[in-house]
Amino acid sequence: DFLQALQEVKPAFGASADTLERYRLNGMLECGERHRHLKATCMTLVEQVRKSSKTPLLSCLLEGPSGSGKTALAATVGLESEFPFVKVLSAETMVGLSEVSKSNMISKVFDDAVKSPLSIVVLDDIERLLEYVAIGPRFSNLVLQTLLVLIKRTPPEGRKLLVVGTTSRSEVLESMDLAQAFNVNLNVPALKQDEIKQVMAGQNIFAPHDLDRAVAALDQEVPIKRLLMVLEMAAQGEEGEDADLIRQGAKKVDLNRFYDCLQQVFV
Amino acid sequence: DFLQALQEVKPAFGASADTLERYRLNGMLECGERHRHLKATCMTLVEQVRKSSKTPLLSCLLEGPSGSGKTALAATVGLESEFPFVKVLSAETMVGLSEVSKSNMISKVFDDAVKSPLSIVVLDDIERLLEYVAIGPRFSNLVLQTLLVLIKRTPPEGRKLLVVGTTSRSEVLESMDLAQAFNVNLNVPALKQDEIKQVMAGQNIFAPHDLDRAVAALDQEVPIKRLLMVLEMAAQGEEGEDADLIRQGAKKVDLNRFYDCLQQVFV
Amino acid sequence: DFLQALQEVKPAFGASADTLERYRLNGMLECGERHRHLKATCMTLVEQVRKSSKTPLLSCLLEGPSGSGKTALAATVGLESEFPFVKVLSAETMVGLSEVSKSNMISKVFDDAVKSPLSIVVLDDIERLLEYVAIGPRFSNLVLQTLLVLIKRTPPEGRKLLVVGTTSRSEVLESMDLAQAFNVNLNVPALKQDEIKQVMAGQNIFAPHDLDRAVAALDQEVPIKRLLMVLEMAAQGEEGEDADLIRQGAKKVDLNRFYDCLQQVFV
Amino acid sequence: DFLQALQEVKPAFGASADTLERYRLNGMLECGERHRHLKATCMTLVEQVRKSSKTPLLSCLLEGPSGSGKTALAATVGLESEFPFVKVLSAETMVGLSEVSKSNMISKVFDDAVKSPLSIVVLDDIERLLEYVAIGPRFSNLVLQTLLVLIKRTPPEGRKLLVVGTTSRSEVLESMDLAQAFNVNLNVPALKQDEIKQVMAGQNIFAPHDLDRAVAALDQEVPIKRLLMVLEMAAQGEEGEDADLIRQGAKKVDLNRFYDCLQQVFV
Amino acid sequence: DFLQALQEVKPAFGASADTLERYRLNGMLECGERHRHLKATCMTLVEQVRKSSKTPLLSCLLEGPSGSGKTALAATVGLESEFPFVKVLSAETMVGLSEVSKSNMISKVFDDAVKSPLSIVVLDDIERLLEYVAIGPRFSNLVLQTLLVLIKRTPPEGRKLLVVGTTSRSEVLESMDLAQAFNVNLNVPALKQDEIKQVMAGQNIFAPHDLDRAVAALDQEVPIKRLLMVLEMAAQGEEGEDADLIRQGAKKVDLNRFYDCLQQVFV
Amino acid sequence: DFLQALQEVKPAFGASADTLERYRLNGMLECGERHRHLKATCMTLVEQVRKSSKTPLLSCLLEGPSGSGKTALAATVGLESEFPFVKVLSAETMVGLSEVSKSNMISKVFDDAVKSPLSIVVLDDIERLLEYVAIGPRFSNLVLQTLLVLIKRTPPEGRKLLVVGTTSRSEVLESMDLAQAFNVNLNVPALKQDEIKQVMAGQNIFAPHDLDRAVAALDQEVPIKRLLMVLEMAAQGEEGEDADLIRQGAKKVDLNRFYDCLQQVFV
Numbered sequence A, B, C, D, E, F: 001d002f003l004q005a006l007q008e009v010k011p012a013f014g015a016s017a018d019t020l021e022r023y024r025l026n027g028m029l030e031c032g033e034r035h036r037h038l039k040a041t042c043m044t045l046v047e048q049v050r051k052s053s054k055t056p057l058l059s060c061l062l063e064g065p066s067g068s069g070k071t072a073l074a075a076t077v078g079l080e081s082e083f084p085f086v087k088v089l090s091a092e093t094m095v096g097l098s099e100v101s102k103s104n105m106i107s108k109v110f111d112d113a114v115k116s117p118l119s120i121v122v123l124d125d126i127e128r129l130l131e132y133v134a135i136g137p138r139f140s141n142l143v144l145q146t147l148l149v150l151i152k153r154t155p156p157e158g159r160k161l162l163v164v165g166t167t168s169r170s171e172v173l174e175s176m177d178l179a180q181a182f183n184v185n186l187n188v189p190a191l192k193q194d195e196i197k198q199v200m201a202g203q204n205i206f207a208p209h210d211l212d213r214a215v216a217a218l219d220q221e222v223p224i225k226r227l228l229m230v231l232e233m234a235a236q237g238e239e240g241e242d243a244d245l246i247r248q249g250a251k252k253v254d255l256n257r258f259y260d261c262l263q264q265v266f267v
Ligand SMILES: Nc1ncnc2c1ncn2[C@@H]1O[C@H](COP(=O)(O)OP(=O)(O)OP(=O)(O)O)[C@@H](O)[C@H]1O
Pocket: A023, A024, A025, A026, A027, A028, A029, A030, A031, A035, A065, A066, A067, A068, A069, A070, A071, A072, A073, A125, A166, A168, A224, A225, A228
């Protein structure tokens, strides 16, 4: 289908920058110190792969709650690495495929990757690649075994590979010995109150005197993706009538509308 | 078969209005404030999809007891949206199909949907699409994984999609991480006493002095579909002889007949 | 095979009266008020389907212990409805078929049914159609999902359908959400002492002074089918020598022989 | 293979007398009142099927411990019935067949049976036909469902059928609702001390003064088949040297040898 | 492969003596009274099959801990019986075969066996033939059912068969009703201290004053195969330098080396 | 793929020295007495296979925590044995293969091995060959049964075979009776403090006064592979800038950087 088509443009050389941009449609906003440090750690791994001769293979797992920004971070690492081969393996491009086809597709990407001197393979949302569901539990052991081997397989002489995985079910990956197969495990957290405030202030859609009350209404940690969604809903108004004015700064979000949206999204 | 035939009339453009009407054969009766607010919330989501540039994809799960009116509400949202593409995915059109065929059919509809600028896909009775049964439990993990991905897949540039799901087993969908994959979760409730009375008064088939006793006989919350069924049974009389007179208002429902019917239907 | 052959005579129009008679080989004996009321309730549903325009689809589940007369009752309803299409779906005609073939055969019958203006489909012994066994438990989820959908699928404009199911495992069907999918649930009970006496008196094979003692020997509720079986065994005598005389009324059943038979049949 | 070949001689008319004899290689010895009554009860069922017009189908399950003589009894009933069609369905003739082939073979025999006016079908060692094993447990649900239906399927007008089943796992068959599907359940017991003595005396291989001590050494109930095996072993002597003399009555079994054999066989 | 090739030399007549010798590569050493009696019991069964007309089929299960000498004993029985047909069924000749192929191969051997007047079939390491693993547990039910039937199937007139099984998991075979299907069950034990001493003395590789201390170091029962392995390791010396001298009697085993070996082998 | 290609160079004669070197990319560092003794024990087994005529088959399982050096040790044994046939069976060369193909590939290697007079087969990471995952647990029983047989199958006359297995899940292999099928079990441990210090001192990347504090920061046992990884990361510096200087000895590792790396790797 169309997504696959987009990604297949330069198969031998991984994803184009355009494709990677699709994984961070709302950009990379400033979210505070924790997120900054996370990105820096990832970029150090990129440098180690580029420069060290003893570590031709490094792997890093980004884990955290749904919507915390793992995929966007992985895409950003891929973009900023400027490695000649960057490829995202995502269940979105494998809808309806059999276990065998998925395993082959994954295996093919790793084979392609080590034909390039410097490569990044992103395994996005690993529990979806594994077709995991908690009832049972069920998952594709074929895909799992494929990943367990490929993540640890040393590239041939002169080739270097960074594997970046993302997951919101790290406890599941641990029980499969898959989290441990990564060299490094990093937590991508949901936002705390001060981080939330930083993002909301940046959006500039609340009246100054409403901002603190809006933040206070969020009494739990909130993943960045969900926060952006609820801000967008609130900015629409009841019948979509406010959107333009608010985006132009001519109007501010109504607090009650905001509280309503919170209830629908944080059930 | 015939149902499928009806739905296939305009495959590239989703269901015709006629097909959508089939999902609310008893019309949309006035059921009180709660149902009114539910519909309004749904229509706001329609507007957000239509107007917001930051939310090209929105998804909403309607959950509630069997017969509470979820499918009728979803069909109404489709009809009133006036979006060019509205399609209902229902197990009725997939009887006897294999997992693979179901997954492909679902995938095809989502692919078609994003060829239209504004689209609604209704996933009706998701537990049936999943072939779920509590013993085991068993279900189609292939269909589940397909849904988990498609519900979250961003449409290409310039296309917008609203996904509306219905289910009477939301706790099951939660344990599959499927309920959480929807942006918004809304409860479609069974009717309380005052709502029941409103509907029964509207039908005008009880003698005025019988109405309160009839309502009182319903000491639990009743889904709208089951309420309409028991009223129709009662209006038949013992041997189908009263139906015409009652419909014409020339006769009223016998209370004992009504009590009998209640026992058969609310076992 | 032969049974199937019998039933295939008029496939497009359901079972002939002859075929339906096969399901009540021992006739319909007078068994007291409870059985009379049961049949009346079924016939009211037949009338509602015939006359009401709001209920083009009605479904009724007959449940009760093995041999209580469920199949005979369903066949009787079919015969007396005089609907143009009456079809019994029974595992007897599906021996050795695959899940897929069974599902297709069932689906075909429902498709055929709604080509006739007034139709009855009998789903006989649903646990057998489902290939249910308590160990595991195991059953055909394909057949189950087919039934769950077909029982609730509204016929097209102008067609009316009554679905009658029978089962001796209603608790199993409930745990599959299948019992609840029927609009009406009716219990077909085993016979109590007075009902047993009525049937035994009607057979006229005991000496007058033996009848009460024979009835008293049955200290539990007895399904009609098993009662008729034990009476027939007793009437045979030890070596099949009494059968003719007793049938002609020239001899009466020996009580000790009757007690012996009870022990073999009610283990 | 060879056994199958033997049985296929007259497939349309069931087993020949020769084949039935193979199931009771050690003849039918006099084992006391309980075994006599068992056989009489079976023969009454044969007569009922032959004569009664109301019971065209009767079914009887023989259950008891391994080696208690169930198969030999069923074969005897078949032989003495002199019915034109007598067929034994045994796992011996189905080694290595698939579930589907077994189900078809069983189904075919029942279809053949009802082409004859009077028929007996023996389902020998039903747990083996079902491929049952307690670990799991596992079994062929296809074969089970086939049996559940065929055992209850009324033959066409004018045809009569007696089904005789044997099993040493009646509790398993009960948990599958299969034991209950038979009209009559009969227990074929292992032998008690007096019955054992009767059989041992009949063999005439012990010295008169040894007989009681030999019987006393058997402090549990013993199935007839195992009893005959241990007697044969004992009669061999340590190195097979005594067999001929003992059979000719020229020598008697050594009691110590007999005790040794008991230990090997009754572990 | 090569093993199979060896065994296929005279398929219609079972294994050649050469093949049987392969199953006792270290010969049959004198291990004391218990082992002697075991073999004698087996040979009596051989004689009973040869001579008795009432027991055309006998079966014997040899069970005991891994390496206790079961296979070597079964091969010895086959060799010394001098029966025209002796065949070992072993998983070694079935590596990678499907369940169906294994079942067919087994069935074929039993069919071949009863074409000969006197035959022995050895079922070696039955848990391996069954592909048994305790996790699950899992095993081939097809192979199990095949064995359950074949072990009890009477050969045709004039043919005699002895079935010898071996297993180190008799409790598993019991839970499958397979151990009970054998007429005789015999335990092949690991060696006790005095038996160990007898074997070690026979090897003549310890200095006289070391023998008792070496035996004392073995504080548990030891299977013959493991005992011979540890003696061989000890006789090698640290770097394989002692082997020749010790075998020629020119040097004795170093006790510390022996203790080291014990630790590696008896973890 | 490429790895397979490398290994297939001399299939009939096992792996070339080059291929074996790939399994110890960071060489064999001096890790203290325990590791030295381990290797010596392995080499004694090599000698026993080479020289003893009574043990044509020996098998040894190396088990220990992930990264403790099992594969590198096995490869070293293969290299130093100078046996004509040395072959590593690793899941890396079987990615995506079916159970059947894996079983066949393994079987083929064992068949090839015994065509050479002296052979070593390394079964690397047996849990991966078995496709083992703890959830379920699931694994390939086909591969397991293949290994259970091949590990114990005596080579033909005049051929000698040493099987070396590696695993980090020895408790799993025990529950499958697979660990016990090896003649010898050896533990390859993670490094203790003094061993860690020996390795770190050898690397010469810490300032003398920092060494003890760096060692002290490692308060648990550390597998050699993980230790080398964290040292390499630390030597990179924050942005890969220090690597060259440190390798040349011109700069030392910053302790804080080292502490940071520890946290990422020892989560
Ligand atoms: N600093 C940031 N880090 C990550 N994402 C950000 C940041 N600022 C804004 N975003 C936006 O937040 C969204 C994060 O969504 P993303 O899909 O990456 O989350 P996720 O953790 O992968 O979610 P899921 O668990 O559903 O896979 C993206 O739309 C991205 O553009």
